Amino acid sequence: MKRIVFPRQDHRRKEILNAAQRCFVRSGFHQTSMQEICAEAQMSAGNLYRYFPSKETIIAGITERDRAEVVQDFTRTDLSQELFAALEAMARHYFTVRSIEQVSLCTEIMSEARHNPEVARISAVFEVEIRKWLTSGFDMAAKRGDISKDADIEGAVNMLMIIADGFWWRRVLDPQFKVNSFISTFVDVARHLLRSQVSSEIAGGHS
């Protein structure tokens, strides 16, 4: 799996990030020591510190890389086709193909963002990207007529992102969790949110 096109320095950095990621997923950022990362990377402390001067820089490196992968996963999806078919394919990919290691890392990053300004900053940049990409996809779909012209796109984007966040935690904390039935409910909710707000209020409204 090693890509020899990488310069040696980049390749070493990548190996260290991979080793650190395995440690972090097992034990969490704060319960992992630099010694453990060195052992996992089979590298001396002196050598490792030449690439990353502190655990914080490793955490930031891993966050940056993981968030970039997620953005890439998203933007690879072609939203110029019928929206809900694309959304379902994306949900299926995003919610099932990511390994439990990647999902655990994602929750670890969310926890870390509460206390670590650099991780919070990287996460916020990533959020803006995803939000922009979803919004422009939904705008195009509204123009094509896949969704209602008066759908509350901002509200829908917010809710779908909240559901995705909740999903990572559920998948990590609940071994019984059924991903497949979740995905169909997710797409069903997306369909509902992107239909006209007006018509859904009329349809729902006997309270």
Add this chain to the structure above:
Amino acid sequence: MKRIVFPRQDHRRKEILNAAQRCFVRSGFHQTSMQEICAEAQMSAGNLYRYFPSKETIIAGITERDRAEVVQDFTRTDLSQELFAALEAMARHYFTVRSIEQVSLCTEIMSEARHNPEVARISAVFEVEIRKWLTSGFDMAAKRGDISKDADIEGAVNMLMIIADGFWWRRVLDPQFKVNSFISTFVDVARHLLRSQVSSEIAGGHS
């Protein structure tokens, strides 16, 4: 706010948990030392250790207390009235009245459940309670005719709990997050999920 009906021992335990909770919310479970908790509780280490032999027992104590409060909040809601009015009142209470300290604690407990079996156990017991309570409320509502008789109650309960989990993280990580518009979308999604699955498939289904 001190309740003198508590025996002295319980009162001291409660004070320690309150002090530890403030530390944990500020810095996280693992970045807080027993010394900091002693300082916050204005108590010597020797004295504090008589109540809690380790940081782990404090974390478990706080988790137990917080989860019990949430269950109490839930079960206090009367679900024998019209369902969506009750659900909206509950969402408004649960999502707005809980302080940012309580919300932060909730995310800290979720993080901790990933690595700490005792916290995972307490959280799982709590989940079962909430799930049972929601399911029986929705069953009653189906009998009364507030919701469709063939609604997928299990799927709806799962999705609503996932949304609540995502909400805590959003509220903690995004200072711009608008709670009020979230609540109306939450109730709208609940309405949609609890209507007939059959009719929503027909309504949505041109993909």
